[in-house]
Amino acid sequence: MQLQLISFVLILHCMEYANCQQHASRHRQHKQNVGVSTGCQSGCQTCSVYNGCLTCKPKLFIHLERDGMRQIGVCLASCPNGFYGMRSPDRNDCIKCGSECDTCFNKNFCLRCRAGSYLHKGKCQESCPEGLVPSDTKRECVPECPANCDSCLNSDTCKKCLPGHYLLHGKCHHVCPEDYEMSELMECIPTVHCEVGEWGEWSACSKSGKTCGFKWGQQTRTREVLQNPSPNGNPCPSTSEERECFVKRRRCQGKRKEDRKGDKRNRNNRRPKANRERKKDHEREMGDREDSENKNKTEQRHQRGQKRNPATEEGAAAQ
Structure with missing residues (x-):
């Protein structure tokens, strides 16, 4: 009887120990997994x-x-x-990166410096070496003038470019950007395209300046140039155009009267011309008559001279 009681007590102790061991194992497992996310x-x-x-x-x-x-x-x-x-x-x-670097390539090479220091050859410095000036916008040590600049206001703004370059917004360009063109002042200026207004009304139908006496004629209309183009801008389109028109043929008022006046003017114009021609013929005739008279006078003087000097003629013949 005592032996059975002792065996029962031992069994209870073993079960309690097993539960403790299992509990301890679960506790260790939980402790190891604390903080691990699935x-x-x-x-x-x-x-x-x-x-x-x-x-x-x-x-x-x-x-x-x-x-x-x-x-x-x-x-x-x-x-x-x-x-x-x-x-x-x-x-x-x-x-x-290092304390002075805003961005860097590695431990020893900065790409951009923090405010207050300037980049030069991968290092951030408080002052720039001789021949360079600090640029607050780039946070770098840069040349005193921008590239290809002859004279400048500061490291970011050029006033005059070197030969072969064109100025635009303080920078020098070998070729002007799109929508700009080169000027004689070595600057890039905006390209200006032609602009025209709306078409006006069609004119009255006419032919040879008249609006009567015909059946088919022409009409014209025009439009104004609002903006002339620059040398490289789009040229202006046509500013006038014509079209044929048809009207009922009608007689021009006062046409016969105008015709009579026209004939009279023609006759009056012909008379001065005839008078001028007759005057020219008369002057020509008078001139010919005067030439003939002068010629006769010259021959008479010559004959009189020969009669006065016969001895001279005989001496000349003896010789």
Whole structure:
């Protein structure tokens, strides 16, 4: 009887110990799994409830963001500003740039500096070396004048370009951009296209300046040029056009009277012409008569001279 009682007590102790062991095992398992999430964020390979991504899928970078006292891991295709990517066989990390860099290529080469310092050969400096000036817009050490500039206001604004270049908005261009053209002043000026107004009304139907005495005629209409084009702009289209028109033929008023006046004018015009011709013939006749008289006078003087000097003629014959 005592032996049975002892056996029962031992069995109870063993069962209690087994339950304790099982409970302890479950507790350890739960403790190990505390903080492990079954649904990781996109890009995460493994993750934690408290620390976000622990490892990332291939080719992605793990970046640690601070949340109070904690650091939360996220997986990114590229690192944010102020960090650069470092790849290794085990994992890819986003590493913080130097304190003076806004963006960087690696630990020793900045791409853009923070405000107050200027980039020169991958380094951020508070002042620029000789021959260069700081540019606040680019945050770089740049030449005193822009490229291809002969004289300038500052490192960003040119006043006059070198030969072969054209000025536009403070910059020098070898060829002017689209919608601009080169001027004689070596500047890029906007290209201006021709603009014309609306067509006016058609004129009255007429022929040879008359609006009567015909059956078929012509009408015209015009439009104004509002904006003349620049040398490379679109030229102006036609500013006038004509079309044939038809009217009922009718006699012009006072036509016979005008015809009579026209005949009278023609006769009056012919009379002065005839008078001028008769005057010319008379002058020509008088001129010929005067020439004939002068010729006769000359011959008479010659004959009189020969009669006065016969001895001279005899001496000349003896010789």
